[in-house]
Amino acid sequence: MIAGNAILEVAELSATFSDRGRRREAVHGISFSVKQGEILGLIGESGSGKTVTGLSILRLLPEHAEVKAKSIRFGHRDLAGMSDSEFAVLRGTELAMIFQDPVGSFNPAKTVGWHLRHAMARREAHRGTAADIGSADPIAVLQEMGIRTPERILDTYPHQLSGGMLQRVLIAMVLALRPQLIVADEPTTNLDNLVERQILDLIRYHQRRLGVSVLFITHDLTIAREFCDRIAVMYAGEIVEIGPASAVLDDPQHPYAVSLLRTAQSLERHDATLFELPGEPGEDARQRSGCRFVGRCPSAIPPCQTEHPALVRVSPQHHTRCLLHAQ
Amino acid sequence: MKRKLSDVTKSSIIYLQRFAGAALLALLGAALIFFTMHAAPGDPALAALGENATPQSIAALRSRWHLDDPVVVQFIWWLSAALRGQFGESLTVASGTPVAALIAQRLPNTIFIGLYALLLAVLVSMAAGTVAALRRGRTTDVIATSAAIFGISMPDFWLSYMLIYALALGLGWFPSYGFVQPQVSIVGAIYSGTLPALAVAAPMAASFTRILRTGLIEELHKDHVRVARSFGYGQVFVFVHFVFRNALIPYITVIGLQVRYLFGGTVIIERVFGIPGVGSLMVDAGFARDFPVIQACALAFLVCVLLVNLSVDAVCTALNPRRAVTS
Amino acid sequence: MRGFLANRSACVGGAITLIVMIAIAAGPWLSIYSPTDMDFVALLSPPNWQHPFGTDSFGRDVLTRVLHGARVSILVSGAGVLLAVVVGTAAGLLAAHYGKWVEAVLMRAADLLLSFPSFVLALFLMVVLGFTIANVTVAIMLVYLPIFARLTRNMATLVKDEPWVQAARLFGQPVYSILGREILPNIATPILVQAATGVAFGIVIEAGLSFLGLGVQPPNPSLGNIMADGREYFSRAPWVLTMTGLAISVALLGLNLLSDGMRDLMDPKLRSRI
Numbered sequence: 001m002i003a004g005n006a007i008l009e010v011a012e013l014s015a016t017f018s019d020r021g022r023r024r025e026a027v028h029g030i031s032f033s034v035k036q037g038e039i040l041g042l043i044g045e046s047g048s049g050k051t052v053t054g055l056s057i058l059r060l061l062p063e064h065a066e067v068k069a070k071s072i073r074f075g076h077r078d079l080a081g082m083s084d085s086e087f088a089v090l091r092g093t094e095l096a097m098i099f100q101d102p103v104g105s106f107n108p109a110k111t112v113g114w115h116l117r118h119a120m121a122r123r124e125a126h127r128g129t130a131a132d133i134g135s136a137d138p139i140a141v142l143q144e145m146g147i148r149t150p151e152r153i154l155d156t157y158p159h160q161l162s163g164g165m166l167q168r169v170l171i172a173m174v175l176a177l178r179p180q181l182i183v184a185d186e187p188t189t190n191l192d193n194l195v196e197r198q199i200l201d202l203i204r205y206h207q208r209r210l211g212v213s214v215l216f217i218t219h220d221l222t223i224a225r226e227f228c229d230r231i232a233v234m235y236a237g238e239i240v241e242i243g244p245a246s247a248v249l250d251d252p253q254h255p256y257a258v259s260l261l262r263t264a265q266s267l268e269r270h271d272a273t274l275f276e277l278p279g280e281p282g283e284d285a286r287q288r289s290g291c292r293f294v295g296r297c298p299s300a301i302p303p304c305q306t307e308h309p310a311l312v313r314v315s316p317q318h319h320t321r322c323l324l325h326a327q
Numbered sequence: 328m329k330r331k332l333s334d335v336t337k338s339s340i341i342y343l344q345r346f347a348g349a350a351l352l353a354l355l356g357a358a359l360i361f362f363t364m365h366a367a368p369g370d371p372a373l374a375a376l377g378e379n380a381t382p383q384s385i386a387a388l389r390s391r392w393h394l395d396d397p398v399v400v401q402f403i404w405w406l407s408a409a410l411r412g413q414f415g416e417s418l419t420v421a422s423g424t425p426v427a428a429l430i431a432q433r434l435p436n437t438i439f440i441g442l443y444a445l446l447l448a449v450l451v452s453m454a455a456g457t458v459a460a461l462r463r464g465r466t467t468d469v470i471a472t473s474a475a476i477f478g479i480s481m482p483d484f485w486l487s488y489m490l491i492y493a494l495a496l497g498l499g500w501f502p503s504y505g506f507v508q509p510q511v512s513i514v515g516a517i518y519s520g521t522l523p524a525l526a527v528a529a530p531m532a533a534s535f536t537r538i539l540r541t542g543l544i545e546e547l548h549k550d551h552v553r554v555a556r557s558f559g560y561g562q563v564f565v566f567v568h569f570v571f572r573n574a575l576i577p578y579i580t581v582i583g584l585q586v587r588y589l590f591g592g593t594v595i596i597e598r599v600f601g602i603p604g605v606g607s608l609m610v611d612a613g614f615a616r617d618f619p620v621i622q623a624c625a626l627a628f629l630v631c632v633l634l635v636n637l638s639v640d641a642v643c644t645a646l647n648p649r650r651a652v653t654s
Numbered sequence: 655m656r657g658f659l660a661n662r663s664a665c666v667g668g669a670i671t672l673i674v675m676i677a678i679a680a681g682p683w684l685s686i687y688s689p690t691d692m693d694f695v696a697l698l699s700p701p702n703w704q705h706p707f708g709t710d711s712f713g714r715d716v717l718t719r720v721l722h723g724a725r726v727s728i729l730v731s732g733a734g735v736l737l738a739v740v741v742g743t744a745a746g747l748l749a750a751h752y753g754k755w756v757e758a759v760l761m762r763a764a765d766l767l768l769s770f771p772s773f774v775l776a777l778f779l780m781v782v783l784g785f786t787i788a789n790v791t792v793a794i795m796l797v798y799l800p801i802f803a804r805l806t807r808n809m810a811t812l813v814k815d816e817p818w819v820q821a822a823r824l825f826g827q828p829v830y831s832i833l834g835r836e837i838l839p840n841i842a843t844p845i846l847v848q849a850a851t852g853v854a855f856g857i858v859i860e861a862g863l864s865f866l867g868l869g870v871q872p873p874n875p876s877l878g879n880i881m882a883d884g885r886e887y888f889s890r891a892p893w894v895l896t897m898t899g900l901a902i903s904v905a906l907l908g909l910n911l912l913s914d915g916m917r918d919l920m921d922p923k924l925r926s927r928i
Contacts, residue, residue, distance in 0.1 A: 058557055059587040060553055060556060060557060082502055087558065090559075090561070091556065091558065091559035092557065092559025092560070093559060096557060096558070097554075097557040097558075099550065099553070099554055104549070104550035104551060105551055106551055106554075106556040107551050107555070107568065107569050107572075107573070108551075108573065109568075109572050109573055109646070109647070109648065110568070116559075118560070119558060122558060122559060122560070143428075157648040159648070173558075175568060177558070208405055221500070
């Protein structure tokens with residue numbers, strides 16, 4: 001795997017929701033990049049803003065959400081400045097997304113074959129200069145995903161198939177689009193473990209083969225370690241640590257990342273009492289003027305209450321947002 | 328939609344089952360009508376011959392009509408005649424005329440108005456419901472929803488008079504009374520039938536609009552719509568195939584349920600506008616205590632409702648892949 | 655309660671319904687006219703300060719007649735729906751509890767009744783039973799009976815497998831107690847909402863029957879026969895029919911808004927989403 005230039009460079013992305021006059025900032029000025037051909041993992045608890053980040057990139061948030069960014073560089077274009085109609089051309093051609101619930105992702109009134117054929121037609125209509133757009137035969141496409149009875153599957157309706165099978169088809173559809181970047185939002189969370197393994201292997205195999213870049217959103221550390229090249233950890237709408245997977249997971253610097261690691265280790269060791277970080281990321285974490293993690297941080301020092309930490313370099317490629325590491 | 332032979336056989340069996348069920352209901356309904364009618368006070372023979380008839384002629388008529396036999400036997404006589412298309416003769420409304428002929432004369436008019444009204448209601452509600460759902464919360468939606476609520480709050484015969492006052496007496500666009508039968512002139516029928524059809528259609532259009540609007544709003548928020556957008560499919564395409572198509576099922580179901588009110592509404596409207604239909608026949612026969620006619624009219628309405636329900640069921644099954652196979 | 659006030663529908667609907675109820679309850683006493691007072695000087699006069707709804711061909715004050723007629727209509731419709739609720743709910747509960755052939759028979763019977771257009775059924779019953787007020791009540795009851803039977807049975811079937819019902823069964827609670835104390839209170843709200851709409855449409859059915867001459871007979875005022883009267887001289891004096899119908903529409907509007915609002919409140923899905 002050769003990581004080249006960045007295919008996606010996000011600078012200061014924010015997403016705010018207004019609900020009857022109340023504003024809630026889900027994502028607070030985050031910046032990150034995804035290199036060409038790599039898998040960047042975005043880890044966080046529910047409510048950390050990771051899903052909203054993924055949806056923002058594809059402009060799939062509901063109307064009452066406000067998305068702002070200094071720039072979102074994708075290839076040689078800046079997505080942030082594009083109008084909705086200009087951007088719409090990119091969806092399904094350069095940018096694509098895999099969602100968490102495979103069952104809900106299908107139109108219940110149409111067969112699986114209908115879905116796949118339309119995805120393939122989308123690619124066919126926007127070939128551009130792409131050389132390898134894959135087979136034009138839906139059956140071959142399904143076979144590539146390890147599906148052994150593609151003819152039967154094509155004629156079935158979504159409600160007749162299992163979650164694992166549907167996710168395979170969805171991945172087939174997304175890959176058939178030959179996008180440059182795929183945002184995968186917890187694609188295996190709803191599946192059981194054995195199926196989860198198979199799906200992840202499938203994604204990784206085809207990702208390497210085609211050189212697609214992936215923004216992989218998950219809350220599962222174990223998967224992230226195996227699967228991702230680099231990892232960004234989110235907390236309360238901010239990125240608190242970002243770096244190569246091995247660095248972030250084996251040698252975390254930010255206290256939150258440290259506690260994540262300790263929890264995972266505690267689970268693996270089958271401790272009698274699991275290690276647990278007290279408290280929850282409440283709404284007020286976002287309101288704070290200082291560090292957002294200070295309420296739960298075991299290593300907090302007085303400046304943490306008032307000074308908002310910036311991302312600092314711990315080692316080349318590895319950054320953390322913590323005053324303890326600011327030199 | 329490709330179908331296999333076993334699927335086709337399965338659906339045929341289901342349709343046959345439903346038809347048999349409807350036939351059974353028709354039979355039970357006929358029995359109910361008959362036995363209830365029998366409980367009514369009054370002597371049909373006396374009503375037919377008038378008060379000056381001799382006791383002998385009354386007795387002769389009674390024996391000819393099997394009026395002294397046990398009720399169940401009378402029902403069987405009536406049923407066997409009915410299956411042959413003979414429903415007796417009118418006693419008082421049109422003495423001597425075969426009831427079947429009376430109904431045959433009038434049924435087309437009732438059905439014409441009914442279908443005309445249904446068509447108007449569907450067209451208006453599709454437009455209004457779609458606009459209201461897409462412009463949810465804004466002025467157009469508020470107007471449409473308020474109109475819909477008012478629509479189901481009006482007595483339909485009151486609306487007829489309002490329409491007559493405004494459009495017939497006031498603007499002179501339509502006749503205020505009388506009906507040109509479709510056999511005589513289709514254009515005439517459409518013209519003279521517009522106000523009655525509007526009156527019957529209004530409350531239906533109102534409830535159809537509300538159901539469609541609710542259904543569309545619900546579908547718009549479903550996951551698969553967002554997935555479709557992520558694939559970059561056009562807005563119209565997504566709306567038609569992912570949103571509208573799935574909202575059709577509850578919509579059509581409600582149409583089926585409302586059909587009862589459709590036929591009930593025509594009864595009074597026929598009286599108001601002087602339309603020679605089965606409804607006005609039933610009212611006249613009711614005043615004149617013309618039992619054979621009343622029975623036949625009630626039965627005619629029952630059969631109409633059952634037929635429409637069968638059709639609506641068939642359409643719903645065709646639209647909903649889940650019902651087609653199980654049921 | 656705060657939710658109720660926040661819901662526009664329920665508020666407006668509730669307000670209108672309340673005003674209408676008060677008008678009907680107090681109006682006839684407060685009115686200076688009686689429904690049969692004839693003022694030959696002011697025959698067929700359009701709405702004015704003395705007669706807000708105008709007068710009819712006998713010089714009777716239309717507003718007073720409407721208020722009296724509304725009482726009759728609501729009583730008739732209300733009684734009919736009440737009976738339908740009592741019998742229908744009982745049938746539905748039994749069907750849900752015993753299942754199998756009891757349920758099959760009861761639901762088939764309900765389906766049969768439901769296969770008749772409501773008004774046709776009502777009309778048919780009036781012809782058979784005779785054109786009196788009491789029979790209108792019976793007709794309305796029979797029209798709504800199957801609706802409540804099916805609604806109750808559907809809801810009871812959903813609830814009957816809940817843990818607390820099974821616990822009651824295990825404790826040996828008698829059937830009527832289980833049905834009455836465990837199941838019924840939990841499904842009461844949708845039944846009440848349906849009852850409200852039922853009374854509303856029952857009024858329309860009664861008005862329709864009386865309009866045709868098959869219901870409440872003159873000179874007793876009923877909303878239907880006031881309109882039947884008004885129809886005779888409609889082109890000359892449209893206000894009699896118009897105002898009466900308008901009054902009905904407003905009252906129904908209130909009831910519909912109210913039951914809409916209540917349905918919205920009961921639906922947990924209608925919270926704001928991201």
